[in-house]
Amino acid sequence: MKPGNRDREEIAELLRRHGLKPTHQRMEIAQVLFTRHEHLSADQILALVNTRYAEASKATVYNTLKLFLKKNMIRELVVDPTRIVYDPNTEPHHHLYDISTGRLTDVPADTIRVVGLPPLPPGTVAEGVDIIIRTRPQS
Secondary structure (H helix, E strand, O other), X not given: OOOOOOOHHHHHHHHHHOOOOOOHHHHHHHHHHHOOOOOEOXXXXXXXXXXXXXXXXXXXXXXXXXXXXXXXXXXXXXXXXOEEEEEOOOOOEEEEEEOOOOOEEEEEHHHOOOOOOOOOOOOOOOOOOOOEEEEOOOO
């Protein structure tokens, strides 16, 4: 799912297409996720949802994010051990991560080539490859 300008009816239809009832809180969380070109943490999403009214709890945001993940509406990126962000772009792509600013930038999948994978554990298949290229300013 690519982010972009979406009105509330488009957000509601997006939720319905994924088998979800468009409740008020799901709509608010989806509006934050799918109208921005940003990789947001759960706390950032909570703050943005609650800018008008304190209407969503941390538990509601986390539960909704888990549901959106399960429905393949978003991707979860662990950019470092202390930072998890949610990406509304589910098209194949990779990321540049500036460790000094925390900024994540999308990199088109066709600009990186992966040749071969290590042997996988028995009984498993590769679901995908996510590459995060960590950058920093030169010294």
